Amino acid sequence: MTRSELIQACAYSCPELPYVQVEEAVKHLLSSIGQSIAAGQRVEVRGFGSFILHSHESRVGRNPRTGESVWLQKRHAPRFRAGKGLRERVNINYTQQSTDDFNDRMG
């Protein structure tokens, strides 16, 4: 699924809203979430998951090709953790599928 497909799906679910408004709203949600994470403010959506800004301390790393030591600056990176609902949902079809595969192999 791409962002434009997400916009189409949201437009389909909210037929009373003009398409351009749905488009703006989806973009606005993504940018609000992004700004909040970047500002170091956690974003928590019940059932879906949470985003946090994780910090990596500065350290001396190595160039894996040359073995040379390089100084790595302290940096921040966003992290996502799926919520309980989403974790369970992605496994419904998956575990069913693995069980089917297993049964197929066993005849």
Add this chain to the structure above:
Amino acid sequence: MAMKKDDLVAELMLHQGMRRQQAIIFVEHFFEHISLRLERGESVKLSGFGKFDLRDKDSRPGRNPKTGELVPVSARRVVTFKPGRNLKGLIVGDKPFSQLSESQEIEDHS
């Protein structure tokens, strides 16, 4: 304070001129559509923001961290997230966004 669903609803009311009820429904649908695709085993790539991917993990031996007892961890599917270029661009080096003097917008690269 964490940003919650209610703050996203407020964002839509304030900046997109939606009525409260409309904004609540919209936010619900937004996350539901993403979840639904992931549930079906599809990845979701939101340009500028990032990509939600699925990884299949084999079962492995694990341990109960409290008792040290050996317990099997079953095979499972997990959701991963990889931030997109614009989201990474908002986070510069050792300073979170709020400490930057100039504000940046998430740009659109679709």
